[in-house]
Amino acid sequence: MCEECMNHALATVYGEEKSRWYFSPHAYDHESFLAQLDKDIEYGSQYEIINAINPGKYGVEWVRKVVQGGRTAQVVTLEEAIELLRIAAETNKEDEDFLCVNVSCICKRTRGGDISEPVCMTFLHRPKPEDPQDREGRHAGQRVFKTGEQETFYMYDAADSDKMRELLLDFEKRLGLVHTVFTMGFPYIITLCNCEMPYCHSMRQRFLYGIPEAFVEGYYVASVSNDKCTGCGECQQQCQFGAIKLDRKLNTVTTMPTRCMGCGICRSVCPTDAIEMVERKKVTLLPVAEPVGLQKLRKKAMKKEGGK
Amino acid sequence: MRESIERIRQGDTSGYPDLDILEEYKRAPLITVGEECTQPQECRKCLEICAPKVFLLAPDAKVVSHTKYPLIRMGWENRQHDAMRIIAAEPTVCTLCMACVRECPLHCITIKTPPE
Numbered sequence: 001m002c003e004e005c006m007n008h009a010l011a012t013v014y015g016e017e018k019s020r021w022y023f024s025p026h027a028y029d030h031e032s033f034l035a036q037l038d039k040d041i042e043y044g045s046q047y048e049i050i051n052a053i054n055p056g057k058y059g060v061e062w063v064r065k066v067v068q069g070g071r072t073a074q075v076v077t078l079e080e081a082i083e084l085l086r087i088a089a090e091t092n093k094e095d096e097d098f099l100c101v102n103v104s105c106i107c108k109r110t111r112g113g114d115i116s117e118p119v120c121m122t123f124l125h126r127p128k129p130e131d132p133q134d135r136e137g138r139h140a141g142q143r144v145f146k147t148g149e150q151e152t153f154y155m156y157d158a159a160d161s162d163k164m165r166e167l168l169l170d171f172e173k174r175l176g177l178v179h180t181v182f183t184m185g186f187p188y189i190i191t192l193c194n195c196e197m198p199y200c201h202s203m204r205q206r207f208l209y210g211i212p213e214a215f216v217e218g219y220y221v222a223s224v225s226n227d228k229c230t231g232c233g234e235c236q237q238q239c240q241f242g243a244i245k246l247d248r249k250l251n252t253v254t255t256m257p258t259r260c261m262g263c264g265i266c267r268s269v270c271p272t273d274a275i276e277m278v279e280r281k282k283v284t285l286l287p288v289a290e291p292v293g294l295q296k297l298r299k300k301a302m303k304k305e306g307g308k
Numbered sequence: 309m310r311e312s313i314e315r316i317r318q319g320d321t322s323g324y325p326d327l328d329i330l331e332e333y334k335r336a337p338l339i340t341v342g343e344e345c346t347q348p349q350e351c352r353k354c355l356e357i358c359a360p361k362v363f364l365l366a367p368d369a370k371v372v373s374h375t376k377y378p379l380i381r382m383g384w385e386n387r388q389h390d391a392m393r394i395i396a397a398e399p400t401v402c403t404l405c406m407a408c409v410r411e412c413p414l415h416c417i418t419i420k421t422p423p424e
Contacts, residue, residue, distance in 0.1 A: 112358065196359045
């Protein structure tokens, strides 16, 4: 993938056309993802991957290296999530073997927590007989996603925006989960995860071990209008990052953009619609965070231009 | 860390999580899960009771080398594929609440405080 394609990956969210790396069709190019997978990485099962990127094994420096290599996550809002699901489905429209499947969260399976509900929205590839196999006779797609366990999962139609909105809103309101895109080798997105502290490995890497590249904040922040806010405190209870301060005397809440990851859970639980998502660079002076892989691609492109 | 990776690369995979090499683990509590724990996938009690999530359900596999690219080449030799076990992967975040010791039906978890 070139830098050009990333910067010109456009999609319409909140009535405006936005350019984001995860709207690029290249990020969902499953054929290239599998090609890269077989070339560079020999995956084990999901359990093995999760174990390999855990700070407890070889220390924080090791994990930092893995993250720098392209294993990152970035928070997306509900609207962006719907849009990128649509793009993923459209990109692989002609590929009959491309599947969109909900599986139960691998982080929760390894760390405890409820695994009865399938909340991880995975893009996977139905294996063909001629696909390369590993020693145990499993194909590339199976190798990544098969866990060898009985699990609940269902297939979904990612292009059906209304249904996806319903599903993702349910995850936000009922379970309080944060939508994130996960890459395994930048920029190939393999899942749209719905994450939660303290189970999520990427969140732990950022908040417990101080590796901010592992879990990158989204392009939006929550903003409260004090006229509508009644001070019920629902959003403060739901926020996983402690970004909301409730003033009990004035009956208002304030958000802290430095802590806000831009997931938009507070907005969906607000009974009076007092919270809206605004673009981070428009309301704050904070630098816009980007995954390491994207920065690397930028640098590469700059070097090429300089060489010419 | 570099030492341990080098050692593993050369094929010496004894002492699977080489935690004693890391500086931060010298001050962490010493948590051990006994051999009696044979069906961690069915039980999951310590996983669920632990608030900071110290424990990890891990495959009984060893890392043999790593590629230049992000992830790790796993060893396929000498392992039973479905064998799982509980490891105390992140003792640095342990709060010493001892809930896991009380909860374990086989009484096979022990916690020792870090040396002063």
